[in-house]
Amino acid sequence: MSGREILNAHEIDSIITRLAFQVIEKCQDIGKMKLIGIKRRGAILADRIAHKINEFKKTSVDVGYLDITLYRDDLSEISDFPKILGTEINFDIKGKSIFLVDDVIFTGRTVRAAMDAITDLGRPKKIVFVALIDRGHRELPIQPDFTGKYVPTSLDEKINVMLKEIDAIDSVTIEKM
Amino acid sequence: MSYTKKDLVGMKDLTKDEILFILDQAEKFKEINKREVKKVPTLKGKTIVNLFFEPSTRTRTSFEIAGKRLSADTINFSSSSSSTTKGETLIDTVKNIESMNSDIFVVRHAYSGSVKFIAENTKAGVVNAGDGTNEHPTQALLDLLTIKEHKKKLEGLNVAIIGDITHSRVARSNIWAMNKLGINVKLFGPKTMLPKETAPFGCYIASNMEEAVEDCDVIMMLRIQKERMSTVLLPSDREYAKFFGLNKSKLKKAKGDCIIMHPGPINRGVELSSELADCKQSVILDQVENGVAVRMAALYIVANNI
Numbered sequence: 001m002s003g004r005e006i007l008n009a010h011e012i013d014s015i016i017t018r019l020a021f022q023v024i025e026k027c028q029d030i031g032k033m034k035l036i037g038i039k040r041r042g043a044i045l046a047d048r049i050a051h052k053i054n055e056f057k058k059t060s061v062d063v064g065y066l067d068i069t070l071y072r073d074d075l076s077e078i079s080d081f082p083k084i085l086g087t088e089i090n091f092d093i094k095g096k097s098i099f100l101v102d103d104v105i106f107t108g109r110t111v112r113a114a115m116d117a118i119t120d121l122g123r124p125k126k127i128v129f130v131a132l133i134d135r136g137h138r139e140l141p142i143q144p145d146f147t148g149k150y151v152p153t154s155l156d157e158k159i160n161v162m163l164k165e166i167d168a169i170d171s172v173t174i175e176k177m
Numbered sequence: 178m179s180y181t182k183k184d185l186v187g188m189k190d191l192t193k194d195e196i197l198f199i200l201d202q203a204e205k206f207k208e209i210n211k212r213e214v215k216k217v218p219t220l221k222g223k224t225i226v227n228l229f230f231e232p233s234t235r236t237r238t239s240f241e242i243a244g245k246r247l248s249a250d251t252i253n254f255s256s257s258s259s260s261t262t263k264g265e266t267l268i269d270t271v272k273n274i275e276s277m278n279s280d281i282f283v284v285r286h287a288y289s290g291s292v293k294f295i296a297e298n299t300k301a302g303v304v305n306a307g308d309g310t311n312e313h314p315t316q317a318l319l320d321l322l323t324i325k326e327h328k329k330k331l332e333g334l335n336v337a338i339i340g341d342i343t344h345s346r347v348a349r350s351n352i353w354a355m356n357k358l359g360i361n362v363k364l365f366g367p368k369t370m371l372p373k374e375t376a377p378f379g380c381y382i383a384s385n386m387e388e389a390v391e392d393c394d395v396i397m398m399l400r401i402q403k404e405r406m407s408t409v410l411l412p413s414d415r416e417y418a419k420f421f422g423l424n425k426s427k428l429k430k431a432k433g434d435c436i437i438m439h440p441g442p443i444n445r446g447v448e449l450s451s452e453l454a455d456c457k458q459s460v461i462l463d464q465v466e467n468g469v470a471v472r473m474a475a476l477y478i479v480a481n482n483i
Contacts, residue, residue: 067205070209070217070218070219070247070477071217071218071219081179081180081181081481082481083179083202084202084205084206084474084477085205086204086205086208087208088208116218117217120212120214120216120217121212121213121214122213
C-alpha cells in the first residue's frame with residue numbers, strides 16, 4: 001500500500017451502508033431499482049451496496065456491470081491498450097431507475113461514457129450517480145447524486161481505491177504522483 | 178497481455194498469448210451483437226476500406242457489419258471497378274486510397290503474400306481477409322472462438338481438417354494457430370489436394386475417412402475450391418462425396434459430442450451431406466455469428482495500434 005490512508009476498511013463499510021440507505025430513500029419503487037457498477041471497482045461497490053439493500057429490504061436487487069471502454073473519448077490518447085472487460089447487464093433498462101456506481105469521480109468523462117452506454121441499451125426512467133470518492137477537477141458538468149467522501153485533491157495527486165475482491169485489502173489512499 | 182502490431186496478417190505471425198487475447202476480446206464483443214441497438218461509438222471517425230481484389234460476399238459483409246457496429250465509416254472497394262483492371266499497380270492503388278486518409282484496410286487478394294506486401298507499404302492498419310492459398314486469420318479466429326464456446330477449452334482437443342488442404346487458406350491459418358494452442362490436428366483429403374510437403378504443418382495425415390474422424394472433438398470440413406484449382410484434381414463430385422465427404426455413418430466414429438464445422442459456402446452433398454449440415458452437431462451458423470465479433474475485435478485492436 002502506498003500513500004496516506006484516508007479511509008480504512010471499517011470506514012469504507014460504513015460509507016457503503018450510508019450509500020445503500022440513500023439509494024433506498026431515493027427510490028420509492030424498489031422493484032424498478034437496478035444497480036449498475038462501472039468495471040472494475042465500481043462493479044464491486046455496486047455488489048456491496050446491493051447486498052446491504054437486500055439485507056435491509058429483504059429483497060433481491062438486480063446488479064449489472066458496465067464496461068465503458070468502447071465509449072471512451074480518449075482511445076487515441078491513452079498509452080495502455082484499453083482491454084475490453086465486457087458488459088454484463090441481464091435485465092431490461094427501459095423505464096427503470098438506474099443507480100450507477102463508481103469508485104472515484106474525477107473529470108466526469110467516465111460517467112458521461114457510462115450514461116451513453118446505458119442509454120444505448122434502453123431508455124431508463126432516470127439515472128442516479130453514486131460515487132465512493134469525489135476528488136474534484138470536473139471537466140464536464142456532471143455531479144454525483146450521492147458521494148461517500150469528498151476529497152479535495154491537487155492534479156498531481158492520485159486516489160487509490162483498493163477493494164479486497166481484487167486488491168486483497170479494503171483501503172483508500174492518497175498519494176503524490 | 179495485449180497486441181502491439183498495426184496489422185493482422187496471419188496466424189503464423191502470432192504468439193499463443195496474442196491469439197488467446199484476440200479470442201478473449203472477441204468474446205466480449207459478442208454481447209454488443211445481441212443488443213437492440215447493435216452499435217458502439219468506439220471507432221467513430223475512423224475510415225475502414227474493404228479492399229477486395231477477389232470476389233467475396235460473406236467475409237466482406239461480415240467485416241462491413243463489424244466496422245459499422247463500431248461506428249467506423251466502411252467503404253467497399255472491389256476489383257472489378259478498380260483501377261487495377263486498368264493497369265495500375267497494387268501499391269499505387271493502396272497509396273491512392275491511403276491518401277484519402279483511410280485508417281484501416283481490410284484486404285482480400287488472390288495472390289499469397291500480397292496482404293503482407295501491402296501492410297509493409299502503408300501506414301494504415303491492415304487486416305488480412307484472405308490472401309491466395311496462404312492465410313485467412315479471422316476465419317481461423319472465428320473457428321477457434323466457436324470451438325472454445327462449444328468445448329469450453331482448446332488445449333488437448335482432437336480436430337480433423339478434411340478436404341482440399343492445398344488450396345485452403347482456412348486450413349493453413351487454423352493449422353498454424355491450433356499447433357500453437359496445443360490442439361491435435363489430423364489432416365485428410367485426396368492425395369491431389371494434400372500439400373507435397375506436409376512436414377512443416379506438424380500434423381498427422383490420416384489414410385482414410387474413418388481414421389480421420391475417429392475420436393475427434395471437432396470435424397472441420399473444407400469446401401472444394403474449384404476456382405483455385407489449375408487442373409482437375411478430382412474425378413467427380415460423387416466420388417469425392419463417397420471417399421472424402423462426411424455423412425452420418427462416418428460421423429459415428431467421432432466422439433458423440435463432436436461438432437461439425439465448415440467455412441462456407443457448403444457444396445451440399447459433396448463435402449457435407451445436407452442432413453449433417455443442418456443437424457444439432459453442426460455449428461456452421463455459430464461460426465458465421467462469431468465472425469462478426471472476431472472482426473470487431475480485430476478492427477478494434479488494429480485501430481488502437483495505428
